Amino acid sequence: MHSIPAITRLLGCLLLAAAGTVTAQAAARDTIRVLVGFPAGGAVDIVARAFADQLRQSSGTTVVVENRPGAGGMIAIDSMLAAPASGQIVEVIPSSQITLAPLVTKAIKYDPLTDLVALGSLAEFGFGIATGPATKETTMAGYKDWANAHPDKSNFGFPGVGTPQQFIGVELGKQLHISYTPIAYKGGANSVIDVIGGQIATLVTTEQLLIPYQKQGKLHTLLITSKERNPMLPGVPTAIEVGLPDLDERGWVGLFIKSGTPAKLVTQWRAAVEKVVSNPKYAATMRNLGYGVPAKQPEDFAKKLASERATWQKRVKASGFVATN
Known part of the structure; x- marks a missing residue:
């Protein structure tokens, strides 16, 4: 394990290298490990690798992305917490984690608000509600009418118990007063496969997952939860x-230590994150993937x-959800 002075030198090199004042060889004396608690190729992994690539290119530093999937991202966090500070x-972690x-999983033994420190937001994203051949609807108003006419068939798929998508779907049903x-x-x-195949009526997922299928006409995205429209989902x-302002929700992927x-x-580290996120090349990469980048980091x-946890706490309580193991 490298000493703290060695890491201080490395991070100093990252910032100086971005300004062109040190050589790549000097910055590459040590290695940065970027953990990801989800499989390679997934949404979080894509952001992590884009960040690592830009960090590597701007500094010449060796940056290694390590995927440690499992237990909803907890394995990777446990690994980081077990290592010296x-x-x-x-680690690159989605904000919902x-x-x-912690509000929906009893197995979490740490408190992310006290055991982790946020270094910066790397990307922002919204969620989308989409439907397919089971309803043939193309607007939320149309889906509401369809749901009222087919209450036994009105449903939504979501990627796992206790995810933001589950609570967004529950909230949508309440706001529309539908089954x-x-x-x-x-x-x-x-x-997504089951919506396209007509096995379920709708799904709630991230905007990025919907983009290719929307372009191919295989499903219809009824709305997104971001404050602004996504250029990659024109017309949505x-x-x-x-008319569903309470459904406004935007997640983000951050770097933590x-x-x-x-x-x-x-x-x-925060200065290094700021340099990467403000780089036009990185921002363009994120936009092409359907993500937004923060205009500035929270103070x-x-x-x-x-504040975000308090908001989710209200939603979880209102839904009647009981924490699982």
């Missing part, structure tokens, strides 16, 4: 536009995370 290991997961039966899947891909309205990491390293991440 040296600043060498960071920090703000929602809307939840159907849990293991991951989002299978629910936001929840606010269709173990609590107890020296403040100097945290400050240097107080602890306050932001606590």
Whole structure:
């Protein structure tokens, strides 16, 4: 394990290399490990690799992405928390793993708000509600009418118990005053297949997963939960536009480090994240994938995370959800 001074030197090299004041060889003396708690090729992994690539290109530093999937992302977090707070290991984590997961999973033995420190937001995304041949509807108003006419068939697929998509679907049913039966899947891909095949009426998933199927005309995205329309989903309205302002929800993928990491390293890491996210090449990569990038980082991440958890706590309580193991 590298010493704290070595990591301090490395992060200093990252910032100086971005300004062109050190050589790639000097910056590459140490290795940064970026953990991902989900499989390669998934939404979180894609963001992690785009970030790692830009960090590597701008500094010449060796940056290794390590996938440690399992237990809803907990295995990777446990791994980081078990390692020394040296600043060498960071993790790319979706915001729901920090703000929602502790409310719905008893197995989590750590508190993300106190055991982890946010270094920055890498990408932002919304969720979408889509339907297919089972309903043949193309608007949310049309789906509401269809659901009222077919209450026994009105349902939605979502990628796992306790995910944001589950609670968004429950909230949608309440706001539309329709029967809307939840159907849990293991991951989002299978629910997409079943909507396209007409086995279920709708699904709730991330905008990014819907983009290729929307373009191919295999399903119809009825709305997205972002405040603004997604350029990759032209013509799809936001929840606010269709009169469902309480459905406004935007997730994000962030970079985190173990609590107890020296403040100097945290400050240097945050500066490094800021440089990557503000790079036009990185921003273009994210936009092409359907993600947004933050215009600026929150001034107080602890306050932001606590606020988001409070919001999810209200939604979980209102849904009647009982935490699982």
